[in-house]
Amino acid sequence: MNILIKSATIIDSKSEFHNTTQDLLIENGKITKISSSIKNPKNYKEIKRDNLYISQGWFDSSVSFGEPGYEERETIQNGLKTAAYSGFTSVAVNANTNPVIDSNSDITFLNSKASKNAVNLLPIGALTAASKGNDLAELYDMSSAGAVAFYDYKKPIANPNMMKIALQYASNFDGLVCSFPQENKISGNGVMNENITSTRLGLKGNPALAEELQVARDLFLLEYTGGKLHIPTISTATSVALIREAKKKKLDITCSVAIHNLYFSDAVLTDFDTNFKVLPPLRTQTDIDALIEAVKDGTIDMVTTDHNPIDVEEKKIEFDHANYGAIGLESAFGALQSIFTTKKTIDILTKGKTRFGIEATPIAIGNMANIALFNPDTKYTFSKKDIVSRSKNAIFENESLKGKAYGIIANNQAVLNS
Structure with missing residues (x-):
């Protein structure tokens, strides 16, 4: 899996890039480059999202x-x-x-x-x-x-x-x-x-x-x-x-x-x-x-x-x-x-x-990507359309919430909401 994440604000106190906005290059599941701007000559899939934040x-x-x-x-x-x-x-x-x-x-x-x-x-x-x-x-x-x-x-x-x-x-x-x-x-x-x-x-x-x-x-x-x-x-x-x-x-x-x-x-x-x-x-x-x-x-x-x-x-x-x-x-x-x-x-x-028994994986060059992607500022009312589970017994249905996950990158895979 090769991916270029564009303009993501990193929230990770264990990372030297904490509280900065960066591009991240991920090749074969590993973070190979973190920089304020990374070009994409190999035409890797790019991930761009509104107000994108990432963390461990x-x-x-x-x-x-x-x-x-x-x-x-x-x-x-x-x-x-x-x-x-x-x-x-x-x-x-x-x-x-x-x-x-x-x-x-x-x-x-x-x-x-x-x-x-x-x-x-x-x-x-x-x-x-x-x-x-x-x-x-x-x-x-x-x-x-x-x-x-x-x-x-x-x-x-x-x-x-x-x-x-x-x-x-x-x-x-x-x-x-x-x-x-x-x-x-x-x-x-x-x-x-x-x-x-x-x-x-x-x-x-x-x-x-x-x-x-x-x-x-x-x-x-x-x-x-x-x-x-x-x-x-x-x-x-x-x-x-x-x-x-x-x-x-x-x-x-x-x-x-x-x-x-x-x-x-x-x-x-x-x-x-x-x-x-x-x-x-x-x-x-x-x-x-x-x-x-x-x-x-x-x-x-x-x-x-x-x-x-x-x-x-x-x-x-x-x-x-x-x-x-x-x-x-x-x-x-x-x-x-x-x-x-x-x-x-x-x-x-x-x-x-x-x-x-889980080892934490900071967002750092050389580490395997184990990342959550999210927008912390989206305000919405939680409803059945937000439910992925088979069962629908959601205690937060009809509640006004703030922040949504976009998905994850982990184990050399990306699973993202459309």
């Missing part, structure tokens, strides 16, 4: 596609195309499948399906067999096959001894254990945040306490075992405070928050729109403020789309019975830019790679 390729630490088993929700190929059009060059994919990804051969299957793609698929294996919480899955074997972490997607580990053993065992090969922050005995049948809004709507509440008890338990276990823990998608101010304190103790802990938990409060549920039924649930504005501050100060290590396609039959039903989940890849950049500056948004979208 973006990373999402929590994506679900469905395949195998739930191809009606999303396939691996279309999911990776969605990620590419949305600016992501690497996505960590959950074991949210049927059967659950919990063995060496399952990880090999995912890697095979995603091979030769512009987007790197990083498999997350189940922490327990079939994600049932009874026995540890084949963690070492999955790690050997390429699993980057272990997580029973949205299923908390009820048995604290199981979590203790998992942390101890995985530390033998530097494995990353993920634990969903919810105590089911407290959350019960709650379908939204327990608050005045849930009372007004007559919906069962899932209290912040359910998350915070689990976070506190897991941090105590981490301190005891000395393992390596990631807590995905926290949603409360107290969870932030607990993790901030754990980091002061130098525990090996990271955490993430879903973009929609930074943007929407539980007040949006007044119309019973099931696209807003997510887990953890949307919380209060006080929680949102604490989460945003934690992203800014680094207490929260990464922000995820928590992209989870759900087919229409499981969403267009009564709120109590609808499935949890929302797609978020396509709206991620525009939503983040509605909260943060462009510089901070790019920092957010490129953080977390090291935790999941």
